Amino acid sequence: MRLQIKNIRIVDPSQKKDSVGDIFAENGRIVSKLSSSADKVIDGKNKIAVPGLIDVHSHLREPGQEGKETIKTGTRAAAKGGITSVLCMPNTKPAIDNAPTVEFILLKAQKEGIVNVFPVGCVTKSSAGEELSEIGVLKKAGIVAVSDDGSPVSNSQIMRRALEYTKMFKLPVISHSEDKELSKSGVMNESKNSMILGLRGIPKQAEEVMVARDIMLAELTGGYLHIAHVSTAGSVELVRQAKKKGIKVTAETCPHYFTLTDDVVRVYDANTKMNPPLREIKDVEAVKVGLADGTIDCIATDHAPHTAEEKNKEFDLAPFGIIGFETLLSLVLNELVDKKVLSLSGAIEKMTHNPALIFNLEGRGTLKEGAIADITIIDPKYSYEFTKESILSKSKNSPFIGRKFQGGAAITIVNGKIVYTAIRD
Amino acid sequence: MSLNRKDLLGLEHLDKKDLQTVLDSVKPFKSLFTRSVKKAPTLIGKTVVTLFYEPSTRTRTSFEIAAKRLSADVVNIAVNASSVVKGESLIDTGKTLEAMKADYIIIRHSLAGAPDILARNLNASIINAGDGFHEHPTQGLLDLYTMYEKKKKIEGLKVLLVGDILHSRVAKSNIWALTKMGAQVAVAGPPTLMPSKIEELGVKVYYNLDEAIKEADVVNILRIQLERQQENLFPSVHEYVELYQLTKDRLAKAKPNVLIMHPGPMNRGIEISSEVADSPNAVINEQVTNGIAVRMAVLYLLKPNKARKYASSN
Ligand SMILES: [Zn+2]
Numbered sequence: 155m156r157l158q159i160k161n162i163r164i165v166d167p168s169q170k171k172d173s174v175g176d177i178f179a180e181n182g183r184i185v186s187k188l189s190s191s192a193d194k195v196i197d198g199k200n201k202i203a204v205p206g207l208i209d210v211h212s213h214l215r216e217p218g219q220e221g222k223e224t225i226k227t228g229t230r231a232a233a234k235g236g237i238t239s240v241l242c243m244p245n246t247k248p249a250i251d252n253a254p255t256v257e258f259i260l261l262k263a264q265k266e267g268i269v270n271v272f273p274v275g276c277v278t279k280s281s282a283g284e285e286l287s288e289i290g291v292l293k294k295a296g297i298v299a300v301s302d303d304g305s306p307v308s309n310s311q312i313m314r315r316a317l318e319y320t321k322m323f324k325l326p327v328i329s330h331s332e333d334k335e336l337s338k339s340g341v342m343n344e345s346k347n348s349m350i351l352g353l354r355g356i357p358k359q360a361e362e363v364m365v366a367r368d369i370m371l372a373e374l375t376g377g378y379l380h381i382a383h384v385s386t387a388g389s390v391e392l393v394r395q396a397k398k399k400g401i402k403v404t405a406e407t408c409p410h411y412f413t414l415t416d417d418v419v420r421v422y423d424a425n426t427k428m429n430p431p432l433r434e435i436k437d438v439e440a441v442k443v444g445l446a447d448g449t450i451d452c453i454a455t456d457h458a459p460h461t462a463e464e465k466n467k468e469f470d471l472a473p474f475g476i477i478g479f480e481t482l483l484s485l486v487l488n489e490l491v492d493k494k495v496l497s498l499s500g501a502i503e504k505m506t507h508n509p510a511l512i513f514n515l516e517g518r519g520t521l522k523e524g525a526i527a528d529i530t531i532i533d534p535k536y537s538y539e540f541t542k543e544s545i546l547s548k549s550k551n552s553p554f555i556g557r558k559f560q561g562g563a564a565i566t567i568v569n570g571k572i573v574y575t576a577i578r579d
Numbered sequence: 580m581s582l583n584r585k586d587l588l589g590l591e592h593l594d595k596k597d598l599q600t601v602l603d604s605v606k607p608f609k610s611l612f613t614r615s616v617k618k619a620p621t622l623i624g625k626t627v628v629t630l631f632y633e634p635s636t637r638t639r640t641s642f643e644i645a646a647k648r649l650s651a652d653v654v655n656i657a658v659n660a661s662s663v664v665k666g667e668s669l670i671d672t673g674k675t676l677e678a679m680k681a682d683y684i685i686i687r688h689s690l691a692g693a694p695d696i697l698a699r700n701l702n703a704s705i706i707n708a709g710d711g712f713h714e715h716p717t718q719g720l721l722d723l724y725t726m727y728e729k730k731k732k733i734e735g736l737k738v739l740l741v742g743d744i745l746h747s748r749v750a751k752s753n754i755w756a757l758t759k760m761g762a763q764v765a766v767a768g769p770p771t772l773m774p775s776k777i778e779e780l781g782v783k784v785y786y787n788l789d790e791a792i793k794e795a796d797v798v799n800i801l802r803i804q805l806e807r808q809q810e811n812l813f814p815s816v817h818e819y820v821e822l823y824q825l826t827k828d829r830l831a832k833a834k835p836n837v838l839i840m841h842p843g844p845m846n847r848g849i850e851i852s853s854e855v856a857d858s859p860n861a862v863i864n865e866q867v868t869n870g871i872a873v874r875m876a877v878l879y880l881l882k883p884n885k886a887r888k889y890a891s892s893n
């Protein structure tokens with residue numbers, strides 16, 4: 155397959171490039187020119203080509219919870235959102251704490267998936283927080299990081315060991331930062347809103363004390379720490395200070411944390427229930443500042459599908475989590491680029507080059523010659539309303555349903571093959 | 580007169596005019612109590628369902644009497660709390676009741692927001708009879724009415740709420756109603772039983788009851804849940820009694836005509852001493868009587884099957 159994208163604005167932060175030109179791909183790689191004429195020519199007029207987006211935090215639910223999502227449906231939703239690679243968290247059933255489960259996911263992804271799937275392994279067996287999983291074996295099977303996401307590694311000694319042990323594999327330890335005692339039975343941010351609603355609150359400090367602890371342990375061990383889903387001003391500041399001290403820490407946030415406050419919980423709609431919970435305006439602003447000054451390296455979705463039956467209940471009884479693949483790019487464009495929090499290149503960097511560097515995804519996150527031809531073509535003029543009917547994910551749990559957006563993915567290319575083309579009327 | 584709404588989910592959503600409408604509507608219903616025929620035909624042919632996921636004989640009975648005095652047909656449904664998690668969904672239960680042509684559903688639930696979820700999904704009028712730590716609007720209204728009846732005004736009244744504010748839906752409904760009507764509200768209790776940001780509702784916070792009680796025209800004592808001690812929210816019942824029981828000695832520091840209220844059921848000898856509960860200042864039994872009249876007024880003022888329009892202002 156020889157592909158030519160003609161006359162397109164190319165934004166590639168890995169090369170600090172923002173200029174109009176052509177992109178060529180042959181045999182799944184970016185090339186400077188094709189060996190013979192193209193099989194497919196894409197007109198790039200009024201469009202933008204960027205390296206394929208990498209989502210470093212998602213839940214594909216397979217194996218074990220196929221009613222919520224599968225690798226097949228999840229990767230289609232990702233492709234629609236312009237995402238070409240996803241890291242999937244290990245809280246599946248069984249958990250990704252053994253090589254056969256890693257192999258199953260990779261095989262399924264190869265057979266039924268349409269974007270690249272990179273499994274994350276458990277830090278501890280069954281994510282129970284008690285014994286380290288066989289991280290070396292998992293690495294060999296294909297994991298790119300470890301995490302007990304969904305839960306923290308509560309035992310500080312085990313977290314210390316994990317940060318030490320993973321150094322030999324250069325595997326980041328992803329921290330779901332939550333002090334379970336402080337967050338106990340909480341269902342939303344502790345604030346004026348939780349007080350009025352009579353819902354139990356999760357204080358910001360439940361996140362921040364764990365961020366602080368893990369940073370200290372990263373300093374102690376010299377291990378690679380990646381803080382997942384940063385949601386508070388305090389966490390941003392802790393990461394900022396840690397980076398200044400030269401501690402090996404990176405961080406991600408999610409679109410909902412730079413877009414929404416806990417005001418939207420006011421009608422007890424469980425589509426606004428996530429962990430960490432939506433915070434307050436000063437946190438939203440601090441997350442934006444953290445993105446702008448480089449404290450926060452990545453923008454990930456924490457795509458967490460749950461069925462309508464699970465979500466359409468009393469707020470306390472509904473599970474935490476929202477889907478995110480299909481709104482990631484539009485939220486970044488509208489909330490960060492249009493509002494001048496980040497330049498287009500700066501925003502794309504956090505979904506391409508930075509994730510590839512942090513998780514050692516060789517040949518991805520860039521449009522350099524020789525790189526794997528994962529390409530996202532953005533249509534900045536595309537305006538649409540995000541409707542339930544348009545969702546490709548198996549679950550529809552999004553607080554953004556009904557929101558109007560401008561800008562989204564037009565074409566998604568994975569390994570040199572077109573896997574998604576937007577149908578627009 | 581009407582509230583021009585189908586549901587009563589919380590007093591947060593009523594404005595001063597709505598609250599005055601309720602106050603003005605209670606008296607005629609109350610005067611009915613002294614007649615030999617205590618019934619009005621207002622809700623003839625209407626069906627009122629009490630759907631209680633949490634037992635409360637008092638509140639349920641009060642609603643039942645109110646509905647019957649308005650000539651409605653009343654059905655009581657008690658749902659076993661343990662079956663909630665795995666059982667039929669709340670929405671399905673509500674839809675079943677609506678299919679049986681319930682016009683009013685009065686719901687008591689241990690989880691905040693359960694009435695909101697029903698209101699959003701049904702055409703029947705939903706009345707919140709207490710949900711989690713959120714609100715208990717009819718209790719708030721009956722407290723408001725009792726103060727209005729005894730003190731002849733609300734504006735400028737100094738009302739003190741004492742005890743477990745954190746877990747009290749009654750406190751929340753009281754605060755909304757009273758502050759909107761121009762009363763000055765203060766709360767007193769240990770910091771561990773005080774919700775953070777409570778002062779943002781315009782109330783003054785005291786940890787010392789002796790200090791707080793001096794100014795008050797009304798003291799509303801909340802029931803203390805003894806299991807809160809297990810959660811380490813206070814060290815012992817003994818210590819709570821020492822610090823926060825309304826005793827005769829403490830009452831002596833208050834204004835002589837201070838009104839003592841309690842939403843019941845009382846823990847005599849814990850949050851309130853028997854002497855105080857039985858003192859002439861206490862209007863606890865009148866609150867119960869007023870509860871029926873207020874609930875009649877609410878049933879009368881709501882509009883079931885009004886086009887469903889769900890917003891946070893509902
Ligand atoms: Zn997490």
Ligand SMILES: [Zn+2]
Nearest residue numbers: 243303304456
């Ligand atoms: Zn997650």
